[in-house]
Amino acid sequence: MQHTDRRDFLKLAGLAGVSFTAGLFPRHRAAAQGSDFHFVQFSDTHWGYKGPANPDAEHTLEKAVVTVNGLAQKPDFIVFTGDLTHTTEDGKERRARLQRFKEIVSALSVKDVRFMPGEHDASLDKGEAFKEFFGATHYTFDHKGVHFIALDNVSDPAARLGDEQLAWLEADLKQRKADDRIVVLTHRPLFDLVPNWDWTTADGAKAIGLLMPYSNVVVFYGHIHQEHHHMTGHIAHHAARSLIFPQVAPGTAPRRPPPPPFDASLAPLGTRDVAMGAKVTMTELPVTRG
Secondary structure, eight states: OOHHHHHHHHHHHTOOOEEEEEOOSOHHHHHHHOOOEEEEEEOOOOBTOOSTTOTTHHHHHHHHHHHHHTOSSOOSEEEEESOOBOOOSOHHHHHHHHHHHHHHHTTOSOOOEEEEOOHHHHTTTTTHHHHHHHOOSSEEEEETTEEEEEOOOSSSTTOOOOHHHHHHHHHHHTTSOTTOEEEEEOSSOSSOSBGGGTBSOTTHHHHHHHHTTOSEEEEEEOSSSSOEEEEETTEEEEEOOOSSOOOOOTTSSSSOOOOOOOOTTSOOEEEEEEEESSSEEEEEEEEOOO
C-alpha cells in the first residue's frame, strides 16, 4: 500500500488529512495471508437531517462521494457503519430516505459497498425497512486474508446484540484460528463509553469476551460522530467521524447535549481511509460544510 499517494491526493484537494497508525497485525501474518489493501469507512450520514448543525446537510453526502471517487488509489471496498438516514416515525418517509440515500451512493466509483444499519435506520421497526433495501443487518465476509464481522447492535431498541446473534458470533469465531486477522464493524461502541448517553451496547461485553482469545482484532464503529480511539485489553476500537454533524466529547456533560450549531472551527466531518497491512493506518478525509 502506497500511503504517499493518498497524502498527495489530500494535498492536491486541499484537505487536511490526518493519519493514525496502530500496530495490530504481526508482519509475518500479513505477508502470509494476503496483499495489503485499503477500504473506506463512511458513518452517520443521516440523510434527511435538517437543522442548524449542518446548513448544507442535503449535499454533504454528495460531496463525500466526490472526495472518495477522487482518491488516487481506489479502495478495495467501502463500508457504511450505520445511521444512513435520519430517524423518522413515518415508515413511508423512512423508506423514501433510504431510497434517496441509495441513489446518492450509487455514484461511488467503487461498486463493492457494504451497508450496516444505525439506530436511526432500524430501531423503530427492528430493521424491517433497512432489510428491504440492503439485506442482512449482520453478516461476515473475507478479503485478502482478513475476516470481517458486521454486527447489529441497533435493531433491538434496547441496544443489544441479543443471545441469538451472540451465538452466531461464537459459532463464526470457532472457525477462526487464534492469530487470524479479524475486523469487527459495528455502529454503537461495544464497550461502555458513556452508557447514560446511549454510547454503549448493553451486552457488548459478551461480544468482547468472545473476541478476546483472538490476538489480531480491531473494531471500527460510528454513532458518536467523532474520531475516538480506545483499547479493551489488546483489542483496539476506532470511532469514525460523522458526515452530518459532530458531537461533543464523551462524558463532558451529565446528559448528552444536542449537536452544536454550525461552526466552521469545529472538528470536521469526513470519511476514513483504512489501510490494512502489517499495521493498520487510518487517514481521515475531511468534508467541508457550507
